[in-house]
Amino acid sequence: MIPLSKPDITEREIERVTAVLRSDHLSCGPVIREFETKLATVAGTRYAVAVSSGTTALHLLMLALGIGPGDEVITTPYSFISSANCILYVGAKPVFCDIVPGGFNIDPQAIAAKITSKTKAILVVHVFGFPAAMDEILKIASEHGIPVIEDACEAIGARIDGKPVGGLGVAGTFAFYPNKQITTGEGGVITTNDPYIAELTRSLANQGRSHDRQWLLHERMGYNYRLNELSAALGCAQLERLEAILAARSRVAGWYQEALRDEPLLTLPNPLESPNTQTSWFVYVVRFHSHRLREMIAEELQNQGVECRPYFPAIHLQPFYRSFGYAEGDFPETEKAADTGLALPFFTRMTQSMINTVAAILKKFLHAKGPQQD
Structure with missing residues (x-):
């Protein structure tokens, strides 16, 4: 049997995970911070926020950008379903644009025609690790004052003109399911240069807590979207390679x-x-x-x-x-x-x-x- 996919795990990954098991921190510890720092470097961004999956990362970005009922988000119908579902999670409407003929990614020429007064974001997916036409998309978005979110969940390490994907729009996401290039078992990350997005998504992922306040003080409604230390350790070892x-x-x-x-x-x-x-x-x-x-x-x-x-x-x-x-x-x-x-x-x-x-x-x-x- 030749499998469709298979994670690449070495003794280094086992050592890092075992070290966490022998530590005092299985969640909310130092390895998460290490993993976030490494991911920010990969994406070329100031901030990275580790979360439980790529799907939760996208959901949190919808919330951080204030997208909600009555709003529209332009995206592609050729993707894993979570890139559209995350728009529905907040009560907004996915507005689909077709992909380029013969390719996999959203057609930039189709985006402009779909922009309305209700459009609150463009969610670009770098399908299968092929970078989308970000120069054209960012130009269209800039002309209309619309933020661009990058779903780079399948594209860690991809680049456009030497610049990493995941750091080209207002924010990006990566995911680490076992079939991905690198894995944390289950897990994802938000990457951004915007301190407001970073702080808000970090709070939302941790039950609405503020990172510098008391543990049982909740400033807003949040979610349990945290990544654990074991997964982060696995990810750190994978990122080394x-x-x-x-x-x-x-x-x-x-x-x-x-x-x-x-x-x-x-x-x-x-x-x-x-x-x-x-x-x-x-x-x-x-x-x-x-x-x-x-x-x-x-x-x-x-x-x-x-x-x-x-x-x-x-x-x-x-x-x-x-x-x-x-x-x-x-x-x-x-x-x-x-x-x-x-x-x-x-x-x-x-x-x-x-x-x-x-x-x-x-x-x-x-x-x-x-x-x-x-």
């Missing part, structure tokens, strides 16, 4: 690109979707010539012991979102990507032999069945 991990994942992606090139019924991911960018490879998603072919290939791979998954389904066509009146045809580029995309096995320590196995199965089936399903 971040550059090596990203380089290894880039090498795995390069092996895939070499093994699968020249397949006419297969579209490979383009790491240069936006100019002057450095990709942080999260998953490896290929697109097939048709939905039927994608489904047949996925079944064949699974039968051969190769785990794979359609990635991502369109958010606006999820059962819950259909209740808002969305239907097929609303966002054609998103739907095309959702209908034809397939995530292949991809993880840091994947070997070239594994990739050759996946590629051989793909090629054999494409050559035998692909043309019949065109």
